[in-house]
Amino acid sequence: MKKIALDARELEHPEPLVQATRILQGLDDGNYLYMLHRKQPIPLLDLASEQGFQTVSFQDHDNNWHILICRNPDIDLKELLRV
Template identity: 50%
Template sequence: MKRFFLDARELEHPAPLEKSIDILKQLDNNSYYYMIHRKEPIPLLALAQEHNLNYISKEQNKQWHIIISPNPNINLEELLKEKIENV
């Protein structure tokens, strides 16, 4: 499975959303997008919801971890748990 990754913790608005939109356009059923951000990216999550993408976001240690994928068969919770453990 292909992973697109963005560490947006030090990026200023609107760069994280702009970069994320470019990545979302590249997603297919064999890929997912993983982002780390200092705040919950509410506009990005709303955009994912509008486009019927599956997503999960979780705050841990003052960092937000987000995974987005069009594939409904990916266990986002398990994938996010793995990513958080490896940060």
């Protein structure tokens, strides 16, 4: 499983959504998006869910959001968070 990383913490709106959407268009069953963001990207999570992607997100103790999105339904995204 290949991780495609996007650190959006310093990007201005709407660039995180634009870049993440572009990455999602290229995802296949062998890769996933790992995004760091300063806010929970609800529009991105909604868009991904509507398009059949699975998502998981959590906020760490520094208030950064970690977001994982993939197309493959057989992948346990929570397990990838532990790696």
